[in-house]
Amino acid sequence: MISVEKALEIILNSTQDFGVEEIPFLQSSGRILKESIFADRDFPPFNRVTMDGIAIDVTSFQNGQRSYKIEGIQAAGSEQISLKNRENCIEVMTGAVLPKNTSAVVRYEDITIKNGIAIINIDAIYDRQNIHEQGKDEQKGTELIAKNTLIGAAEIGVFATVGKSMVKVAKHPKVMIISTGDELVGVEEIPLAHQIRRSNVFTLVSLLNTLNIHSETNHISDDKMVLTSKIKEYLENFDVLLFSGAVSKGKFDFLPEVLENLGVEKLFHEVAQKPGKPFWFGQTTSCKVFAFPGNPVSTFVNCLVYFYPWFYNSTGTKIEKKTAILSEDVIFKPNLTYFLQVKLSYRFGHLIATPINSNGSGDLSSLINADGFIQLPNDKIEFKKGESFKVFSF
Numbered sequence: 001m002i003s004v005e006k007a008l009e010i011i012l013n014s015t016q017d018f019g020v021e022e023i024p025f026l027q028s029s030g031r032i033l034k035e036s037i038f039a040d041r042d043f044p045p046f047n048r049v050t051m052d053g054i055a056i057d058v059t060s061f062q063n064g065q066r067s068y069k070i071e072g073i074q075a076a077g078s079e080q081i082s083l084k085n086r087e088n089c090i091e092v093m094t095g096a097v098l099p100k101n102t103s104a105v106v107r108y109e110d111i112t113i114k115n116g117i118a119i120i121n122i123d124a125i126y127d128r129q130n131i132h133e134q135g136k137d138e139q140k141g142t143e144l145i146a147k148n149t150l151i152g153a154a155e156i157g158v159f160a161t162v163g164k165s166m167v168k169v170a171k172h173p174k175v176m177i178i179s180t181g182d183e184l185v186g187v188e189e190i191p192l193a194h195q196i197r198r199s200n201v202f203t204l205v206s207l208l209n210t211l212n213i214h215s216e217t218n219h220i221s222d223d224k225m226v227l228t229s230k231i232k233e234y235l236e237n238f239d240v241l242l243f244s245g246a247v248s249k250g251k252f253d254f255l256p257e258v259l260e261n262l263g264v265e266k267l268f269h270e271v272a273q274k275p276g277k278p279f280w281f282g283q284t285t286s287c288k289v290f291a292f293p294g295n296p297v298s299t300f301v302n303c304l305v306y307f308y309p310w311f312y313n314s315t316g317t318k319i320e321k322k323t324a325i326l327s328e329d330v331i332f333k334p335n336l337t338y339f340l341q342v343k344l345s346y347r348f349g350h351l352i353a354t355p356i357n358s359n360g361s362g363d364l365s366s367l368i369n370a371d372g373f374i375q376l377p378n379d380k381i382e383f384k385k386g387e388s389f390k391v392f393s394f
Helices: 004-012 058-062 153-162 200-210 224-237 255-261 296-315 364-369
Strands: 020-024 053-056 067-074 089-092 104-107 111-114 117-120 143-145 166-170 175-180 215-220 240-244 265-269 280-283 288-292 322-326 337-347 350-355 372-376 388-393
Touching (some): 053 058, 200 215, 224 240, 255 265, 296 388, 337 364
Parallel strands (some): 175 215, 175 240
Antiparallel strands (some): 053 089
8 A cells, every 4th residue: 555645656657648639719718728829919909099089199288279170080990090180189989090190099078079179178188098009918929828828718818819710739638437336327227225326437527527528438347257358448449547446355346357467557556545545546558547446435536636637747737736724623543644525715815624524435425515625644643723734626
């Protein structure tokens, strides 16, 4: 049995690059950008009017002029026009190009217009007032988004602005999620008294959906020949296999033996943690195998603590580690790292973790009341209110 830290080290050392694919920018939310995005022009690309009103040559106002004849209108989206007489003005709309020979915009709220004459009703106007100057935000050629950025709504807006209709993103692994066990039946079935419905596989599907990873699912009965045949096929056709169940010490927990017989290199089996101790991890030259214990909370914890970091590392994603402060004392005596279910909240800018009561790793419904797991190390028994520890939120 190895430590949590050693298990994570082994997993992170086994990450792999799945390459790059180019996809339509609107489909890229939640993906990892694999190219730098540069400004294809100045931002904004012209001196942009920021208020509806009139554009004037500010020197005329500074010389005491307050009444201006309106020469024309500069609408948003229309080609730039010029102020012919610097003692006149041009009506301008928000988003329009600033007319030539003008240097300030006065809001409609600050003027009175009568018979084609605009009268300014305020005492001070400054040069470049209500003008968003060309290149003030970014200049042509500037890097706007760095490679390995997690793409969100803001990034998609920038893609559109610079004309990137297709973007390069990290290619995701091809994943198969497999449940085992003769006691499991389909979601739509009515279980017998000795059976339960499959749930872990769909929990894993949802956890991977959060990472925008598409996955396939299947269920295999506790039969060595069937397990061997199916898993051999999956090892050849998928980049990652995620198992739930059949890795403990039960008489029908055949998975470690089957994987060994199929030539999967075992990197570890059993981690000094609760829940999720029987976790098995191994690999072939082309496939990673995460075999989680079958209890639902164990599956959930191990996916967050091990698969998520493996995926982030494989795609070059930098994720900020979070810590939370315990809201009450906790005592845990076994010499194991304890992933305690907690409710998370903010108080005076600090993330607070409040322990959630559960009935062990088989209590799936307890996760409904939790927001994450706080990691309590195995080097002590008592964990005091106010102490801060690493937290995994979901």
